[in-house]
Amino acid sequence: MYVLTIDQRGSTGDRDRVPGLLAELHRISTGGRFERSVGDEVQGVVEQPAEVVEIALHSLRSGQWYVGIGVGAVDMPLPASPREGSGPAFVAARLAVEKAKSAASHVPLSVVSGGLRRGGAPLPAAEPGIRACANAEAVLRLIGRLVQDRTDAQWKVVDTLRMLQQDTAARHGTQKLAAAKLGITEQSVSRAVLRSGWQEEWAARPAAGMLLALAHDAVLEGQT
Template identity: 65%
Template sequence: MYVMTIDQRGSSTDIDRVPEFLEGLKPFSSARFERSVGDEVQGVLDEPAAVVDVALHALRSGLWYVGIGVGPVNLPSPASPREGSGAAFVAARQAVDRAKAAAGHVPLAVVSGGVQRGLPASAGGVAGNRNAAGRDAGVRACANAEAVLRLIGRLVRERTEAQWRVVDALRAKNERDPGRHGLQKQVARELGISDQSVSRAILRSGWQEEWAARPAAEMLLATAHGLIPDTVSPDASNRGER
C-alpha cells in the first residue's frame, strides 16, 4: 500500500488550508484523505497513478510537504486513516520529515517501509542475504521514484498562471497528447488567445515532458510495492505519528 502524509508549509503564519486542500483532492483519487493532526492530512492508496496525481497536485501550490510511504499496513483496514498502522505509516512519517528537511529541493520524499516478499526481517544466512537484497532493491526503487517525482514536481511548481490556464484546459479534455490535431486550436478559442500562445505555453510549461515521465514514476512506485508484502498481521505498535 501507499500511505501519503501531507503537511502544510508555514502554517504558523498562514491560514488553515486543510479544508480547501481536502476538497481539491477529490478529483484525483477515490481514496479517503482526512486531517490527521493539526495542519496535516493523510490517506491510504493502492494505485501508484493516484499517488502521482495527488503528489503533483499538492506540489502545484508550493504550500505542502509531501511524504509517501510504501509498505505493508496492518489489517483489518480501519475506517479512518488516522487509525491505521503498519510500516507504510511509519515510512510516510519519515518521508514527510525528510521532505521538510529538503531545503532548496522540491519538498517531496518517498520512503520504503518493507522487506522482500515472503522473507521475515529476522532471517539469517542465505535467506537473510536475500532479504537484505530485496529490502535494498525496494529502497532503491523508492529513491528512484522520488528523483523522478521531484523532477516532474519542479516543472509543476515553476509554471506561470498563464501556463496553468492552458494546461488545465488541456487536462479538462482528458487528453494526454496536447499535440493532437485540432486540440490546441480548441483550447485557444476557449481561452480567447492565439494558437501560438497555446503552443508556447505547452512548450514552456513542460506539459509533454510531465506526461512522458509520469509512467516512469508510477512504474518505480509499483516496483517498490512489488518487493514488499501488501499487508501484515494486526499490530498497533507501528503507527506513523508526529
C-alpha cells in the same frame, strides 16, 4: 499500499489550508480516503501508484505542501479512519514527510520504504526496496519541478488542454480549441505548452507510477 502524509508549509503564518486540500483530493482520488490527521496535516491510504502520482503532483502544484509517501505493508483490515491505521507504510510516511521538509528549498517530496525500523534503520533484506523508493522519489521530484515552476498563465493553458482532452469529442485540435476558449492565439498556446513541460510531464507520469509499483513489490519482498 501507499500511505501519503501531506503537511502544510509555513502553517504558523498562514491560514488553515487543509479543508481546501481535502476537497480537492476527494475530487481527484478514486480509491483513497484522506482526512486531517493532526494540526495542518492530511493523511490517506492509496492502492494504485498512478493515483499516488496524481495526488503528489497536485499537492506540489501550489508550493504549499510537504509530500511524504510511505511504501509497504499496512495492518489489515484497514480502519474506517486513516488516523487509526498502523503498519510499516504508516511509519515510512511519517519519516517521508520529515525528509521532505529537509528538501524544502528544492522539491518537498520524499518516498520512503516501509522496510525501515521506526528510527530509520533498514531491516534485513530491505536494500532493494530502499533503492527502488529512491528511484521513484528522483523521478517524482523531476516531474514535480516542472509542476512547481509553471506560471499562472501556463497553468491556464495546461488546465484548459487537460479539460478538453478529457472530452472524447475533443481528441484532435485541442490547442486550437484552447486558444479559442482562452481568447489567445494558437502560437501562444504552443509556447505555453513548450515552456511548461506539460508534454514531458505526462510522458513521465507512467514511468513514475511504474517505479512506485516496483518499489512496492521490492519493499514487500524485503519484509517477508
